[in-house]
Amino acid sequence: MALGGYPLDGQAYFPGETPYLLGTPAPYGVPFRSLVPQELRNLLVVSQAAGFDSVAAFSARVVPLQMALGEAAGVAVALLRKAPQAGLMKVPLADFHELAASGQALEALRKRLAQRGARFSSPEGGRVEAERPGYREAVALLRRGLFAGPYYLKGSLGLSEPILLGDFLANLEHYYRAKGPEERLRVVLKARELFREELQKPLKRFTLNQLLQALGEGKLSGADPVTRGEAALLLYRLLP
Structure with missing residues (x-):
């Protein structure tokens, strides 16, 4: 639902700890399911507390990405309430879990975000080194x-x-x-x-x-x- 790519600047866990950096990821996409709590209904989480592991959060914590995810969450709420009118389903979607599991609903969400100027891809790519030792x-x-x-x-x-x-x-x-x-x-x-x-x-x-x-x-x-x-x-x- 949004594109990130900020460097993985590590945060200190102890007083006096040496600052460190884990490198800079290639641009990456954040899926809608990252915002959907597993055991809570009718709630989206848009912050560092979303579904990122501790290392990914170093990059995902920055304001531009969080603003893009906040926009995606807002549009998702509107689509959830107006699914029949938007042509997504014949009956309203039950909750965000159902939206996250619906390819049709997610495509409608991406289409609406794209109309609002969202970016989902980048010409930059990463370099896979799976064949190298280590x-x-x-x-x-x-x-x-x-x-x-x-x-x-x-x-x-x-x-x-x-x-x-x-x-x-x-x-x-x-x-x-x-x-x-x-x-x-x-x-x-x-x-x-x-x-x-x-x-x-x-x-x-x-x-x-x-x-x-x-x-x-x-x-x-x-x-x-x-x-x-x-x-x-x-x-x-x-x-x-």
């Missing part, structure tokens, strides 16, 4: 908010790109702040302090292995740079 692990980490990435990786996980030292440390910090152990968090925070001049640079394998040794983990073989795909495989193991 894809499955990166997706799982991203869903947990544990695969930070820069703004320029729009619509992409960037698995063949070098991972920045700051992004790698941010993933560890967010996990260890929430789950512990405290000793590992102290190692990560100390690394941020020691390498603060290199946080926006690609992670060097020598630096990574120093960090892994301090965490009590084995070294990662290979040549520079450490790719985001390699980092996904490693983080998936380190952050169960």
Whole structure:
């Protein structure tokens, strides 16, 4: 019913937590069912409390998308009350659950929104990297908010790109702040302090292995740079 695409800028959960970014999604559509609560009738939810998971809400929370969803909800209410007059059904629709399940009703809703200037598609598309090593692990980490990435990786996980030292440390910090152990968090925070001049640079394998040794983990073989795909495989193991 609306089109979003704002960056996934992570929100801090703890005082003093390092700000982080999870990348920029390709433009995405929000289906009407996201506004319909499963167990409540005659109610639509238009806010961050709608049917978004915690990571998607980082992008969906912004005012332009919420305004578009609010407009869609208002038009849906009008259609629900006037379904017979609009030619949707011979009898009025019972509730929003019935509207969400009706292809005919949803098409009428989209048509009315399009007449009001709504956009449902974009020429921009994402880049699927399912064949690259670390894809499955990166997706799982991203869903947990544990695969930070820069703004320029729009619509992409960037698995063949070098991972920045700051992004790698941010993933560890967010996990260890929430789950512990405290000793590992102290190692990560100390690394941020020691390498603060290199946080926006690609992670060097020598630096990574120093960090892994301090965490009590084995070294990662290979040549520079450490790719985001390699980092996904490693983080998936380190952050169960």
